[in-house]
Amino acid sequence: MQKYYDLSVKQKCVMCSIEKNVPDLWEPKYQWEMKGLLCKICFDIKNAEYNKSKTFCSTCGKKLSVIRYNPKRQWVLQGQLCRECWDSQKAKLG
Numbered sequence: 001m002q003k004y005y006d007l008s009v010k011q012k013c014v015m016c017s018i019e020k021n022v023p024d025l026w027e028p029k030y031q032w033e034m035k036g037l038l039c040k041i042c043f044d045i046k047n048a049e050y051n052k053s054k055t056f057c058s059t060c061g062k063k064l065s066v067i068r069y070n071p072k073r074q075w076v077l078q079g080q081l082c083r084e085c086w087d088s089q090k091a092k093l094g
């Protein structure tokens with residue numbers, strides 16, 4: 001079986017179903033856990049949504065202010081933490 005990528009082939013954006021040439025579509029970031037391709041508009045929307053979702057503490061869900069804390073690598077946590085959660089994680093896990 002031969003794999004052949006025709007760059008003029010059209011594909012649909014997985015969010016709004018608009019049909020575009022594949023080179024004009026964007027691959028979703030791996031953190032979004034999405035399959036398929038996105039048009040530029042949907043990519044930007046998704047990106048903004050994702051960035052917004054990142055402004056909440058990943059442990060208690062509290063909205064984070066400008067100051068936020070990144071978990072230490074060994075905590076195996078995703079996202080960012082508020083001060084209180086960071087402190088309690090630090091006390092628990094070091």
Ligand SMILES: [Zn+2]
Binds near residue numbers: 015016038041
């Ligand atoms: Zn779209």
Ligand SMILES: [Zn+2]
Binds near residue numbers: 058060081085
């Ligand atoms: Zn928190």
